Amino acid sequence: MSIVFSSRRTRFASPLDRHGGGGPLNLEPRDRVAKPNENNVSNTASRLRLTREMQLADTESNPESVDQSGAPSAEPVARAGEPETPPQAATNPDGPGQSQAEQKDPMSQPRAGSPLRRASSQPAQDKDPAGGDTGVADADTPDCETADQSTARMTPSASSDGEDRMGTTIEAKANQPLLRPGTGGGDGKGPPQTFHKRTPPEDFQKTLRTSLRAIWRNLAFVLVLTCATNVLILAIPIYLFQISDRVLTSRSLDTLIMLTAIVAGAVIFQSAFDAVRRFMLMRTAVEVAAQLGAPVLSAAAHASLHGNGREYQTLGDLQQVRGFLVSGTLISFLDVPFAPLFILMIFLVHPQLGMIVVTTALILMVIALVNQKMTAKPFAKANQAQSLANQHLDSMSRNSQIINALAMIPEAVRIWGRDTAQSLTWQVKAQDRNVIFAAISRAVRLLTQIGILGWGAFLALQGEITGGMVIAASIIAGRAFAPIEGSIEGWNTFLLTRGAFARIKALLSNSALQYEKLRLPRPEGRLDVERLLYVPGGTKRVVLNGITFALNPGETLAIIGNSGAGKTTLGKTLVGSVLPTSGSVRLDLMDIRNWDPRQFGESIGYLPQDVQLFPGTIKDNIGRMRADATDEQIHDAAVLADVHNMIATLPQGYETVVTADGSPLSGGQKQRIALARAFFGNPRLVVLDEPNSNLDVAGDKALALAIEQARESKITVVVITQKPTLLSVVDKIMLLTDGRVALFGQREQVLEQLNGPRQQPPEIQGKGD
């Protein structure tokens, strides 16, 4: 039983390992530093970016250099709402001054759209003398701006020349060491200039081919060693033959010493070669796991979006393949091709003895084939049942609280036991047959050896061969049969491994090639949904029917409707976790399927209805488990979701470790941390699915405030709700009925239609009542 548990548990690498338990958040607002010349000509800024980032390390290691710049570095972020004195030299178009200031203060470029940054607007800093737009603080100033300027304003990494937007520093950043090495808290020096990274193209088939090539290369070397090992094995029978037929008859001590020395050397070499090939196989197994592990998990994660949830079990298949590579069965399989060599040797001793061995080898092969036929079905059934039991075990571990609370343990164990018993029954059936065939083949082998000795003795009596030849032939026959017998015994393992590898191959081969996508400018948050139709696979139920609407950047929309109207499904299609049957969802006019997945994921936020946190610290969860998440980004997201004060009251604060079931957090706290996670990284589109289902009145207010702040930061927000409280803060409302848009428009208009004039907020029909 323990095998079942141990084989199923696949855990995340703990983020704690990565951060060494974490350290306190460093919230020094070094980006608050106002420096002369820092808003200088923007086209030099992009040229200097790499240099400046390289110099960041120097600045960090030498705090004095910051102090010398006269930066008021101790001003806390919490005071970001206070107006800040514009830098005196903000209008100084001194080129060298600009580069110097930027080199000293890497955070001098404000983060786009950050509510904290926006709150402390620095109008003088945001416009460079050339009219370039280097920051976001001017988001408060409703200047006329071109599309490019607007994009630059949204983009932390973008300078007005657009160079950075094409990813000038992305790859440089991607190759940099993690920003939070072992500190658990990042460098505390504000967000990196470029948060977004390009997703490298993924070609799983190519990875599979590369891995297979490496495996075959290793196996070829192992085969050479196997050849040497098998040839050297012949040394002992030849030695015996020589002793009995030459040394004993000639009584030559010299010959004996020489033969013994030769055979001793052969045995040592044979042992060494055997050890080396086993080392090689072990390393091959490790190489398989290392090379295919990440692609298999990645492909499984891709496939699981539209799969049956079993895709992750392919990792278990990889373990099976790895186990086979270090098993004795593979050694037997490798040795089998050399059996003809031994048989040839016996033929050389005497053809009649050779015929005996060939006949036996054929019998053993027939036994192997019959064995395969007789055991394939029961083993397949056993695996099927075991897989069901494992799935049940998974669901038990996920629902352990419900199972305990409702005293469902006996039922859960019964269901698991039923599948396990079925698996064991089939396994016993299969193993029984396997054992029978293994016994038959062993008996055949032993009988053959006896037969060789007996018939050999008869031939010796006839004077056709010597006694030494008989003994040598018997030993060689044993060597020839051993790998054949090993192969028969391990046949089932081979079948399982073949099946496992076929599944791995199918997963990797069927996984869509992920082409490298064009890196687009950071989206502004324009959302266009057109004729969205969703009919879940295998059903005829139309869940979404012709949904069409559009939102401008920074607009907020509430989707309301009865339970089962399709709100959650619509939310999922907006973030790409459900692909529509037809129609399109476009972010900044680009279909979301055409976005680079990583860039798209970083540009959006999503709070699902069923909130799940990852095992790890609160800051890891808010920072989406990213190693390059900075303290400041985490803090900003926490402040925006109004969860910072709640976290501050926890004994370990941001370093509080959350378990898989969310403890020690309450449902509402979990939901608010997930809300902060949704707002992490200053996304442009955020979808919140019933974000206040677990919130109290204070939490509701905080959520409404967060949505207002998001609107100010030009974040497009779609909030799915059953409660009327949030409706007062949104721009637009959509009423979904049976997957169709029943009402959509400005808040007041929709409310009027829903409840008549002057009745706000409305009573929504449905479960929220």
Ligand SMILES: Nc1ncnc2c1ncn2[C@@H]1O[C@H](COP(=O)(O)OP(=O)(O)OP(=O)(O)O)[C@@H](O)[C@H]1O
């Ligand atoms: N994959 C699917 N297969 C079959 N039916 C589905 C699937 N996904 C959604 N549905 C059905 O679509 C309908 C809408 O589901 P959805 O979860 O979107 O509703 P909702 O409006 O969010 O409801 P609630 O407010 O209760 O969360 C439901 O009847 C659901 O059963």
